[in-house]
Amino acid sequence: MSNKIEVLKKKAKYIRNQVLDMCVKAGTGHVTSSFSSTELLVALYYGGILKFDSKNPKWEGRDRFILSKGHASPLLYAVLADLGFFSGKELNKFCQADGIFGVHLQNDVPGVEITSGSLGQGFGVAAGLALAAKMNQKPYLTFVLLGDGECYEGSIWETAMFASHNQLNNLIALLDRNWLCATDFTEKILALEPMREKWKSFGWEVININGHSFEEILNALEQIHFRKNTKPLIIIADTVKGKGVPFMSNIPLWHSVAPKGEEAIRAKEELNKKENE
């Protein structure tokens, strides 16, 4: 295994620990939704894919990252704090009276582009940013992380249609396909499959990967700034909701819940067991 992958794996474990700690302390936050997206976000920010400057969050040349599944905010906040966009002390003040952020993503936090929490909206804003880049002949890329549950929103498909029609090949969507919503598995609630065919028929290039494999994520994204294709790209990342903590994984009741007491201790233990990586 290459050294880069090893470093990213360690970082993912560190970030998951940060997310768990801040949510346990706050007594709230979407832990399992953050854990399914962890490798995707760590690869973007630490894998040399996303262009950014933590000392100058509004740097004009930055790639735009839009977290459309805004309930995974603890994950993005943990990453941004670690990269120095703001003080790591803020994580301890998650949802506190003297803190700067709460459960859902807000745009006034350094490094965050939009307010998000109502699903199906960040995706369209991302498409607008991509269109602006085309109009302004700017080379930045716009990345957007979608949850699979938000693909129930009609606005997602309005945007999907718009992006391919306008050949927004500078728009890169990452779909966290963790197969769960708030109350049940997606295929039981209302089938989202066949996802790949849906996106293809909407005019997108589709790549399917294992969303917890850094090898597969990097393989899909490492050359992204040199991509030659007229279509927007979606990477459907197969993931596990709650990845890293088996007793919280794939159980709908753990949506938007932070473990307490004994369960918090157990979560921490499971997260740091070698076999759960």
Add this chain to the structure above:
Amino acid sequence: MNDNLKNISMRDSFWSRLYDIAKKDRDVIILAADMGAPALDKFKRDLSSQFVNTGIAEQNTILIASGLTLGGKKVFAYAIAPFITLRCYEQIKVELAAMNIPVTLVGVGAGFSYDESGPTHHTLEDLSIMRTLPNITINNITDNVMATAFADISYKSTSPNYIRLDRELLPIIYKKGSDFSAGLTVLKESKDVYIVATGNMVHRALEVTEELKKHSLDVGLIDLYTFPINEKLFLEVVGKAKRIITLEEHILFGGLGSAVAEVLADNNKFIPIKRIGLNLRKGYCYKYGGRENIQSLYGLDKKNIIKTILSLK
């Protein structure tokens, strides 16, 4: 004066002026949700790279407008009024209001403008819902001179704003170059009684105040076009009035009359108010036969308004 604005629609007045602005500033973009206008044909022809048809998808239209604005563009999002407000209300809340993204929404079809089209196209609730949102300014346009002026005001605005246009060809009552920055204009002064009207009902109020002279009633008239209300100026004008009558082709809950009552209540002004507008307790309007006919069924015609005012004690 105003010759070039005669016999054209409000939307054409607005878009014609925006054409001139957009020619000089290539960052001005129009997003149209499958909505046209004669003046837009010229825009599309000459400034094609600044015009995007987003299809019948208003939610996405707001989102694209927001992303474009974050990317440095000055965006105008255009559709029939109920669809660019109610249909995409939550996108307006989260993107425009919560993030204070300065997109201009342009809606055509205020009140019963689309008279023959029925309740899906009538726009009777938008003032109520839009004025509850922070950061957003609503500008309910009275005539073509004002429409033209608000193309400039919107262009310079640093917060979101909703331009509410009538579809009917309404008379021009303002002189070219009038200043609309105060948000309201006193069209007739009075010591005792003021009608406060908005949009197309300003024209009706002008007829009504003339008619009331025959009854020896000296009634003033305020054209109130910008929400939130300019409280300071409004109170300066009506502070000593003995009665206020509000007039709107809009549902009474939360509309102009409510907004005026709020200002008076919040400032300890105990002036009797009569709100004239739409009572839809029996349901939406499925009546036809032209706008005048619909207005008469709801008490918004000249005769009924005068009757209502004369009955006030």
